[in-house]
Amino acid sequence: MPTTGKDVAVPHARSGRPVRITDVAALAGVSIGTASKALNDTGQLRDETRARVKDAAEKLGFVGDARARALSSGRTYTVGMITTDSFGRFTMPVLLGAEDALSAGEVMVLVCDTRDDHVREAHYLRSLVARGVDGIIVTGRSADARPPIDVPVPVPVVYALTPSTAASDVSVTLDDAGGAAAAASHLVALGRRRVAVVTGPTGARSAVSRAEGARVALGDRMVGEPMHGEWSERWGRQVVDLLDQGPGVGAGAAAGGAVDAVLCGNDQIARGVCDRLRETGRSVPGDVAVTGYDDWDVVALASRPPLTTVDMRLDELGRIAGRALLELVAGGHPASVSVTPSLVVRESTLGA
Template sequence: MRDVARLAEVSIGTASKAMNAGGRLRQETREKVMRVAKEIGYRPNDLAQSLHRSRSRTVGILTNDSFGRFSFPIIQALEERLADHGIAVFMCNATDDPARERQHIDQLLGKRIDGLVVTARRSDERPAILVGGIPVIYVFSQADDPDALCLLPDDEGGAVLAVEHLIGLGRRRIAHVTGPERFEAVRLRHRGYQRALERAGLGGGHFLTGDWSEQWGREAVAQLFSGKGETPDALFCGNDQIARGAAEALRDRGIAVPKDVAIVGFDNWLVMAEAARPPLTSIDMNLPALGREAGERLLAMIAGERVTGVKRLPCTLVVRQSSDPDRSENSRLETKAK
């Protein structure tokens, strides 16, 4: 800073104000100081500044989603929102190991982070992280603490949107093929499925649970189309892998999709949905919107605002040819926010 002040022919105090966007300085003075600093390669001491202002301008992100299918869209949007305020992020992967998670938390706290974001590959409840002194937000994750802030997709509303779409197409025998019931998302989507059927006076339908896999989608079709009883004219699947497996199994049986059986998946995972034959109609959980919302809430909490509770953000229905044969472009419908 002394070198910058000397070369810019100003006092150290003026140079400091210019570098930190503070004080009342003439614009030409501020620009001269910044130009000199750039020319000599001056970089502020972030650690010293963080000690001075009691803020590090960094945020920790803790995840167990090694694959990144759900966490990366959230983190990317979150990072973009925080970058607008000059805040950087440190991301750590705990891989479902409590000891490793604790180690990462200790390391992040040692870096004097201003806040912590916890995300995961599933939205089920987990033990709360107790750090004290800094805000914590759970995104696509939730804590067993009523005072925690948890941001989640509206799984139940997304299921209602999917089933009402199928009903609107004239489908009346709608089966629900999904993942293991131990997942909260499965239970919420099943509840939305039942609610939409009841509204339309269509009864209970078929509900099959299995793995989150294409193979389970094929096996479910074998069960539903075994020749025993009335067969479905539509499938609402718990994710796009199941939906893609079901579509392949129906094609192998000579059953046309969507003419004979319409299909709606969940997640709108583009590598699955767009590569399927035909391309899959699917529920999009709008993960980037979760990330942006997390960024907004975290900034407010860092500034001292107290925010708690569970907030579920709207899902969107993306319509493709697996439910609508005449669909040439993606069409999006949104659930109501809860």
């Protein structure tokens, strides 16, 4: 069988057999019990003794056995992360953030891709429970709440990005209204007075929250009502034509009420707005400032000009979810929290 590394299992320097804890204890000049305590960071030992045992383990290449530790502690130092989103562009950073926070607690993450299939979800949940995972993180691409997972035994659970409908569950979510408000305040601070708000479908909670956050922050600087459409560049291009039929867009527009900024609910819409404005002879940000949402590199940086946008901080959301799960596992009571996004300023509002 093709393998890698050395040819025999952790060979003892002299005998060639695997290194055991007895070897470590012998080299350190301590009892097996002391060696075990030192390696597991348990018991009352002098720092010097603990260091000597660890040095000996290091010298001999002693690997230990996490399974033995798991059985003795009643924990597996493993959590499951289950998603309905095939770890897409929203849930992937959440997974990596959670993995980062959990690895600090020596916990590893088992990934379960349910593909939005209830049968697969049930199967994975049974498997995770049978493996005795310490806890489960549930995530998905939508900000719309989902029912709690159905597991046969009590397991610590944290919902990330997609909250649980049960108020007693711990959910870590995004502050979409706050992100849109940050973009709106930035436009206002730049002196823009006639801002169109354009976002995704009315059925998406994130689209509605972003429109509402923008409305509150803009006050009477919002032109008309928020415009809802698909999350696409095409919708962004259409929006410019629709505005031209209404209030007008940019310095060249006839009416004094022409739009001087477009606040968009995602980067794709914003890129479409920029493209259509450029192709019809208006400059961004000279005539019209444009903001996006997501800070998705392939869209935000490729846009002409690059987009001022809102970084959702999904990795931070994942880290918070991971830490909340560790706290639950330890018997704590973490609260549900909402993560505040941060504004990223680029040329689409500030000029080259």
